[in-house]
Amino acid sequence: MKTLVDLKLGEEGVISAFQHDTDLKNKLIGMGCFPGETIRINKRAPLGCPIAVDVAGYQLSLRQEEADCIILQSE
Amino acid sequence: MSATTAIHPLNIAFIGNPNSGKSTLFNALTGLHQKTGNYAGVTVDKYTGSLVYATPQKQYAFTITDLPGTYSLYAKAPDEEVSTKMVLNQNALSDVIVIVVDASNLKRSLVLATQVLDLKRPSVVVLNMIDEAQKQGISIDKKILEQDLGVEVVFIDSRQKIGIDELKQAIVQAKSSTVSFYDVKAASRFEEAQKGFAGVLRLQFGTQASALKHYESSDLMYRHSVINYILSKALKNPAQLRLKLFSERLDKLLTHQWLGYLIFLAILTLIFQSIFSLSEIPMGWIENGVLATQNFLSEQLPPGELTNLLVNGIVSGIGGIVIFIPQIALLFLFIGVLEDSGYMARVSFIMDKVMRPFGLNGKSVIPLMSGVACAVPSIMGTRTISNFKERLITILILPLISCSARLPVYTLLVSVMVSENPNGSVFFNAKGFILLLLYLMGFVAALLVAFISKKLIRQTSKSYFVMEMPLYRLPQLKNLMLLAYNKVRIFLIDAGKIILSISIVLWYLSSHGSAKFDEINTQNEFSANTSKAQLLLENSYAGQMGKFIEPVIKPLGFDWKIGIALLTSFAAREVFVGTMATIYNANDSENTDTIRDKIMAERDAITQVPIYNTAVCWSLLLFYAFAMQCMSTMAVVKRETGSWKWVIIQFLFMSALAYGSAFSVYQLLA
Structure with a gap:
């Protein structure tokens, strides 16, 4: 199963579902990470975490373990 | 005529x-006509403002509440x-709800808008910063949007040049939307859904909160599909992500592997230096003003108890409050620039991993x-x-950072110490x-206390770092x-209230005493090596308390005279120097060297x-x-944490740390 953590810098994927944490799932959806939206790794913080992603027309930053909650569609 | 004279209040x-x-x-809209306060029971700033709006028919008095920003009504x-x-409370001060939406990001921001519209209360939707959306190539059909949202939509540009009058007019004409944006059928599993979407939303504050959690994501996704449908009709040339070039380029620099930290360090130095040096000038004015x-x-009023209270208790207490204004104003100007420009989000981005181990x-x-x-301003800045939890830990450890009020104390004591051991060299x-x-x-x-607090304070809410990285703005x-x-x-x-009361108490303790005090007060002749002020302080309640606590501070190497200074320092640390001057009868309290010589001769x-x-x-x-x-720090901690609990905890652990380290170093060196 592929999650957001598996994407490299500049790569993009399509959100399919969420895992681990219902609160976080609700928060992410509330901030625009809807299933079906394209998500792209824009940059990484200098120490590797957090990361910044382009999604729903804006930029969102989140930690690695939070990124692991976002499951991507497999091609 | 009579219609124009009546003023209609509108919340x-x-x-x-x-x-x-x-x-x-x-x-x-409201400018300086603003009031600030706290919402009952929580430490969230409440901003309300007022303005008068007159139409040819009627005159309205608007009272506007600026609610904290939120992505969702969950x-x-x-x-949040x-x-x-x-917005859920019908009786709360809002006849009309204005939903402010970022025009360049409708897909996300209409989620909140549709939730509010589902409450069926008179509303207006503002598409804010419409000029920025247009710059990104987005064109929005207002008619379709109004039709599909069921309320009036107002376009406003980022400089508030257009749309303001239209907004005021829309507010007085506001109606509730007749459209529903939620899955009414799915919601009907909750009994409360009979009271509409508002009934469903209220569940999050009740016993069914966890049941609502599972409904939440399906509700959000339902809205998403409705919004996508509306936008497919109302949006032309939908924005492409790659248009935000300026922000992208700036980010390359400001979040760069090592340049990012270097620039951040430079900005920090600039802020710190400016607060230090720029505030010195107005602080000098305030000090002189209080003195004058x-x-x-004291020249104009007849001498006596009341004059004494006014001059040395109240005026000096107010002076002790007003002296903080330059630093608070300066720090918040800087924090404002960092926040509004979008840089603060980048600071969090590059510093998160460094700070996280310490909670x-x-x-x-x-x-x-x-x-x-x-x-004081720093705690307000948290x-x-x-x-x-992260904010609380920051507040708890902040007073351990050596502030500028400690500098006069450090300077005096270090100069005493170094003149005794003059073994320094040019290098x-x-x-x-x-x-x-x-x-x-x-x-x-x-950092150590932060690390310990992280382990001790039970996590009240999960720490998420899901955060918007806004575009850079001027x-x-x-x-x-x-x-x-x-x-x-x-x-x-x-x-100010707390600080003033404590100042008056401290004034009373150091200017009043038992019979001996009053006796000295009536005397006029004193021996050559003692002054009236010195004797008075020694026999005041503060002096007696100094003697009373002497057994406790003896193991630290302090005598009762230092005890008095410790007590009066509670008002502010720099008072130490002035008290030492009085105790050791140094006439010129402005000149540290005089005090130093007196102290060294003791x-x-x-x-x-x-x-x-x-x-x-x-x-x-x-120590x-x-x-x-x-006391100013304690007053601010009380305000920012909302209870005396953390003030007391902070006072206790800092006292323990101070006593413990002073005790250890004295026993080691003596």
């Missing part, structure tokens, strides 16, 4: 996503909860650094940290080295000035050994480095 609530320009719009934090409760007022009053947040860095100038400035050591100890102690001067103005006012009103009455030896100096230095001797 309006502004709600919107963070970074939607909601507060800027609020400032543009609240995730205390400030305030917003949700305010005191002189004027802190990337946003803790700026308050901690500005703590070197003063803890509001930018949204996670309560090694012993004074500078000891000062640096003291500042470093403050930082190390702060901050607006009006916003910055209003932020500084409001923060100064909050401090003056809330913390000998033990029996053994004739100098009192202020290296051990005592180190002990005092460490002042770690002790909570600042």
